Amino acid sequence: MHTSRTTLALAALGAAAVTLAGCAGTSGDTESASSDAASETTTLTVYTSEPQEKIDEIVAAFGEDHPNVDVEVFRAGTGDLTTRVATERTAGEIQADVFLAADAATFEDYAAEGLLVEYTPADADALLTDVVDPEGYYVGTRIIPTVIAYNTSVIDAPPESWQELADPAYADQLVMPNPDVSGAAAYNAAVWSTTPELGDEWLAALAENNPVIADSNGPTSQAIATGAQPVGVVVDYLVRELAAQGSPIDVSYPSEGVPYVSQPAGIFADTDNEEAAKAFVDFLVSERGQQLAVEQSYLPVRSDVGTPEGAPTMDEIAILSPDLETVQNAQDAAVETFRDLFL
Missing domain, CATH: 3.40.190.10 (Periplasmic binding protein-like II)
Structure with missing residues (x-):
């Protein structure tokens, strides 16, 4: 789908280059190969219904920890996004890596049709139970x-x-x-x-x-x-x-x-950038990602980051x-x- 490779694959290629250069005994070539691998960029495509200003803030914060992931965003209402995905499926391949949109019902349909990667975020135990898909195909990111x-x-x-x-x-x-x-x-x-x-x-x-x-x-x-x-x-x-x-x-x-709605995030099975996509989903529900959600006036999906000023908690x-x-x-x-x- 995308011409770029995943960060994990690039790291593996870089390691292989170092090993081969070491066998040849040319340390200068080794340093050059490592530097080239480290500078490679993975392009991650996100389809989202998030307001543009908010998704821009999310991408910027994610980029602080993942400078080699270039996130490209297509932003539209959920109805327009699902129409776009359907059109791309008909054409042969979904062009997004990550889908971040409003309602779980859409993700249930996509999971049933085999369109999503099975993945549960690393921090899932810290999240509200109701926002985590028990089958592991999507996770809510804000209430x-x-x-x-x-x-x-x-x-x-x-x-x-x-x-x-x-x-x-x-x-x-x-x-x-x-x-x-x-x-x-x-x-x-x-x-x-x-x-x-x-x-x-x-x-x-x-x-x-x-x-x-x-x-x-x-x-x-x-x-x-x-x-x-x-x-x-x-x-x-x-x-x-x-x-x-x-x-x-x-x-x-x-x-x-x-x-x-819990604005779920899921990873499309067509992705060529699965490791970067997983890192992006992990960030959304991480403590830092949820602190940003609160700063953006959302109710969070975890209980250790507070709530927006003047907002009730879920149990209220x-x-x-x-x-x-x-x-x-x-x-x-x-x-x-x-x-x-x-x-």
Whole structure:
């Protein structure tokens, strides 16, 4: 897939060159061969739905410990990424080494189709159990709950439950991300659809309030912060970031519980750079990688790095977390229902 070789292979070639040169008795050639091997660069391709600024910070931090790995990033919404992967499969080979995107259901599908390398990170014992695939094909890298957000300059008493969003009082005031673009939104549609106290009946009632459907969570949060649509459904870290920047926005964690995605990472079986890919996944869930996640306003997947200022811990949040197989089986139909009702 890629013309460059893995770091491990380069190291092995370098060692072989040193040995051969030593047998010939030319120390100058030995030093030259070692230097050439050490300077070789592995190119690692990452497909991700991470915001560009955040993935740039991740790549820079990873590069501090792995200067010989050149990380190339293709950034898009999860829906666009999965379309790209499908197109590349049809053409013969997936061009990414690592996939870092929103929802575990996508990774379950890829694992079932034999597209992922079986790999459990070295630090897996330090992670929340729920984010580690028991079969070892992917691992969650940050906790991203979806919440109700509201503009504090417009809304005095924010809704405290998903049910309240269907109240006619919120007609023409709501905004939500599009599940055709956002992996988190697609996952949320499946969770809502399979939650007994919500379900398709609630979605239909919510649609009666004529919410604006934004392309993704970013524009959704901006619409709430500006007051264009003063109440909305959005991932919580964006609310924290905008509030820290001075926007009149706050978060409400619905009483029924919140769905969350864990932004999993997995390694494609087509990779020619498996060792570098493993190192990148290891970094994402390492103590340093998770400290960076907290600095980026995410809830971490390990308990030894704290949480963002003002953010709750996982045990302080009511979670909507149905069986993953249930969500996986329901997601396509739930997204189609969402399209019919809202788009």
